[in-house]
Each structure stands twice: as C-alpha cells, then as structure tokens.
Amino acid sequence: MTGHSRGKTTANSRNQRASAARRGWWRGGVIYQAYPRSWSDSNGDGIGDLRGIIDRLDYLEWLGIDGLWLNPLMPSPDHDWGYDVSDYKAIHPAMGTLDDFDELVAQAARRAIRIVFDLVPSHTSDRHAWFLDARSSKSSRYRDYYVWRRPGPRGSLPNNWMNYFGRAAWSFDDGTGEYYMHNFSPHQPQLNWWNAEVREEFDRILNFWLERGIGGVRLDAVQALLYDKQFRDNPPATRADSDKERRIGQRLKYNANHPDVHRIVRRWHSLAAQFDPQRLLLGETWVPSIRQMVKYYGNGTDEFDLTWNLTFLRSPFASRPLRQIIELTLRLLPDDAWAAWAASTHDDEGRATTRWCGGVPATIRCAMLLLLTLRGTPIIYYGDEIGMTEPLLGKMRRALRDEESGRSRDGSRTPMQWKAAPGAGFTSSTQPWLPLGDASVANVETQSADRGSVLWLVRDLLALRRTFDDLAVGELALVSSPAGTLAWHRGKSAFIAVNLGTSMRRIRTSGQILICTDRTRDQEYVAEWLELRSREAVVVRSTSR
Numbered sequence: 001m002t003g004h005s006r007g008k009t010t011a012n013s014r015n016q017r018a019s020a021a022r023r024g025w026w027r028g029g030v031i032y033q034a035y036p037r038s039w040s041d042s043n044g045d046g047i048g049d050l051r052g053i054i055d056r057l058d059y060l061e062w063l064g065i066d067g068l069w070l071n072p073l074m075p076s077p078d079h080d081w082g083y084d085v086s087d088y089k090a091i092h093p094a095m096g097t098l099d100d101f102d103e104l105v106a107q108a109a110r111r112a113i114r115i116v117f118d119l120v121p122s123h124t125s126d127r128h129a130w131f132l133d134a135r136s137s138k139s140s141r142y143r144d145y146y147v148w149r150r151p152g153p154r155g156s157l158p159n160n161w162m163n164y165f166g167r168a169a170w171s172f173d174d175g176t177g178e179y180y181m182h183n184f185s186p187h188q189p190q191l192n193w194w195n196a197e198v199r200e201e202f203d204r205i206l207n208f209w210l211e212r213g214i215g216g217v218r219l220d221a222v223q224a225l226l227y228d229k230q231f232r233d234n235p236p237a238t239r240a241d242s243d244k245e246r247r248i249g250q251r252l253k254y255n256a257n258h259p260d261v262h263r264i265v266r267r268w269h270s271l272a273a274q275f276d277p278q279r280l281l282l283g284e285t286w287v288p289s290i291r292q293m294v295k296y297y298g299n300g301t302d303e304f305d306l307t308w309n310l311t312f313l314r315s316p317f318a319s320r321p322l323r324q325i326i327e328l329t330l331r332l333l334p335d336d337a338w339a340a341w342a343a344s345t346h347d348d349e350g351r352a353t354t355r356w357c358g359g360v361p362a363t364i365r366c367a368m369l370l371l372l373t374l375r376g377t378p379i380i381y382y383g384d385e386i387g388m389t390e391p392l393l394g395k396m397r398r399a400l401r402d403e404e405s406g407r408s409r410d411g412s413r414t415p416m417q418w419k420a421a422p423g424a425g426f427t428s429s430t431q432p433w434l435p436l437g438d439a440s441v442a443n444v445e446t447q448s449a450d451r452g453s454v455l456w457l458v459r460d461l462l463a464l465r466r467t468f469d470d471l472a473v474g475e476l477a478l479v480s481s482p483a484g485t486l487a488w489h490r491g492k493s494a495f496i497a498v499n500l501g502t503s504m505r506r507i508r509t510s511g512q513i514l515i516c517t518d519r520t521r522d523q524e525y526v527a528e529w530l531e532l533r534s535r536e537a538v539v540v541r542s543t544s545r
C-alpha cells in the first residue's frame, strides 16, 4: 500500500511519546506480530521475506504500531519452521541476508518502529554444527552442549519424561549409544543450560543481535530451558495442571519448569540493560497459571519486561472468565511490571477471530477493542486487524504437528491478505507456501478505503491511544456491570464497556463515546445510561468518575 502518511499532529504526539519511552518503548506502545514466511513475498517464490516486509513498512506506519515482532528469521531445516535453528548468527536464505535485515531495522526506525524477533534458546536444530559434533563421539568438543543419558535396563528410556508434543522426550543416538533429550521434536535436541559454555554462547548471540539496533527479542519456550539434574520421573498430572499436561498424563515438572531458570532470565536482563535505549525482553512463558507467569517478571524490573499470558489467550471469550483473568493478572504483577495481551498466536491456539469470535464481524470488533484498551502492551497478530479468520485447510499440510492434540498450526499461518486478487497481494507465485484464505472476504486494500471497516477501527483505536494518555498508560479499574458485560476505567477519564452477552444492556456512565464498534455511534453523548447492544463495545471519555 502506498500514499499513507501521518498528519503533523500524530507525528508530534509520537515524538512526545518517544521521549517518555525511557522506561521502555513498549509501555503504552503496541506490538504487531507478523509471521514472516506468510506476510509479504518480494521475489515471487511463494515465501514471505525481509524485502517484502521492507516494502510494506508504510502500511505498518499508517496503522500506527510501535514494534514489529517477527517469528524466527535464522537458518533452519524447517522441521518446525524456524524454531529449529541451525545458525544463530545469520538469516535464513529464504528470508534474505543480514544486509536485508540491517536495512529492515534502519527503514523501520525511520518510521519509529522497532524490530523484535524470536530467539530460540532451549534447543537447536539437529543440523546445527554443535549437535553434529556432539553426536560424533562421546568425547567431542560440543557433547556437553546437549543432554545425554545412558539407556535404562534392556535399552529402555532413561526415565518417563514426555515432551510438549506428547511423545517421549528422548531419542536414541545409534552412533554413540546414548539417548539425547528433546522437549519438542527429535529434530530439536535440548541444549544443556547447566553448561556455562552454553550460557556464554547465548550472551554472544544476544549481543550480536542487540548491537544491530533491534528493539528487543522474544525468547521462545523459556520455561523449558532447565531440567532436573537427578533425572527424576515426572509425577502424574493432577487437576491443577494445564490441559496439555492432563492429556499427556504427567506434570512436566522435571524436564521443564525448573526454578533456576530465573537466574538465566536475570542474566539476560543484565545483558540487555547495558543497551540504550532499553531493549525489550519478551518471554514466551508457556505456563498454565497467571501465578507462575508473573514469576517471570522477577521483582518487576530484573527479569522479563513482558511475558506471554497464555491464560488470557486461552480464556473463553465471555465476560466472567475474562474479568477474572484481567483482574488477577494486574493484581499479581509486581510493582513496576507491565502486562502483555495477545489474543491470537502462530501456535496451537491460532486466531482469536476464529477461536473467540467464530468469524462473526461484530465479535471480532469487540475483541480488537478489548485487546487495545487493556492496561499493558497489546500484541496484534497479523491479519487480525482486517478480521482474517482461519481457512479450513483440510488435512494438516505443513506445520509441525502437535502429536497430542493433532491440531495443525497451518490455519493461523496462512498468507496475509492484501487485496482480492490471485496471490492476495502476498505473492506473484501461483503456489504460496501455504494455501490462501478467501481474500475477497477480508483484505487490506478494500478495508483501507472503507472508514467503517475493522481495519479502520483498529487504526483509529491506535491513533486514540497516542493522543489519550489514560488509554495508553492509565491505571485500570474494573467496575461492576450487568451480566454478559465487562467495564473498566483507565486513568481519570477513559471508560471502556464491552457487551459480550446476547441482549442489550444498560451501563451507568456519562460522557462522550470516542469510538464504538458500531462507528455510527462515534461522538454520541451519554447522559446517564449507556445502552450497549449485544456484541457492541465502546471507549467513552467519561465525565462521571
């Protein structure tokens, strides 16, 4: 898309916010997550790439985001699409080159957009030079970079550990006659984070990227870094465990979730703290409870800056559970810590537009308004801003399969829909790497010309956050509201109400509606009672608090 530019006012307010960003650019900011293979293909090979992203930065500037999070960009045999890294200091050839990456960082910076990307510390690819060396002999240089165990009696597995895909966490290496551990697929051997050399390698890797001027990194699967040195068997799952652990049948207590992982996170935090301006450390904390998640903030200033709120993402889209999760998250966060809110993911849970909203446009609008008005950093998953849903792809095609759920991740990774045309504006190839959804239903070109579209709703909400500090950084206070609804104050004068019920509800407030999911209600005055129809949500400049 071309021809979009910010007005002078937005540029000024953006500068003001930039000066306030000493506490971290993400506070009050918004992150957009693009799955790079699926976002924009510049050379017609059907795979998204860095030059394609550079070509579309004007769109992101027009939308008004602050950070762009990209899934892994490093060389990989792609058993798990980049989450099996074979070289931590290079760019995947399908994505481009290090020069392309540096240009992306520079071009994004010109638009006040910081680049954040995935670093995968818990395991490498089985094609990584370290692992090739490690399996060459028991006395090889890199043997202790990984986790090896002798077979049990009669060649049995060393213990009962299962991986996150619901299979044994051990694979036998014929060459050296021992098992190696993997918390994910056998192509993803577990790194041995008890080994000081591994920790030092990753210090160098982090420095390598942070020195290139990126806005930060998202650290993948951090709860899985450390294992029990005594290799004790995992206990059976109980009702208190995650649904995944209950399906697997054991609590992943000893192959993951080791308490000493916090020492590693603090180490990364000290390293990142040496950079100015401050770099974001976003932790993928795949843990079943908010109580466990908030531990990854440490004392609020010494571990992750933002953590992955799986409980929120997995909530039913209904007022009562959402209210409890929002309240608990904000109450348990340490002082000075800042929440992150994501509704969609490239992983198993997929798109909120489908999972939460069933593809219903009014519900999608409510989800976007809620996401963008909570206290914390919202993470918009690419395509959600146009209400893209997961197409029915039939059989699993590409993604690493989650053995335990059998659910494919492909549906949430289909190419971005830029326009209603062959290739959807994503690629000139007739064979995109994943099938396209129906771009005639949702695409950027059509919606950017329609002020009533969900794309404009998202853009206007982002613009409002830039000019209305209460909405960007104000304290959040939930208020009691009728069944099926959620309502909260932000700061002194922002009031948000969302009706997820099936009938009209009245909520007491007064002021002016700034943005309603039904855009014909924008600017409406409310004297005492706000009437919200089913699947309607508003931001009000309130005069009644």
Ligand SMILES: [Ca+2]
Pocket: 041, 042, 043, 044, 045, 046, 047, 048, 049, 094
């Ligand atoms: Ca390409």
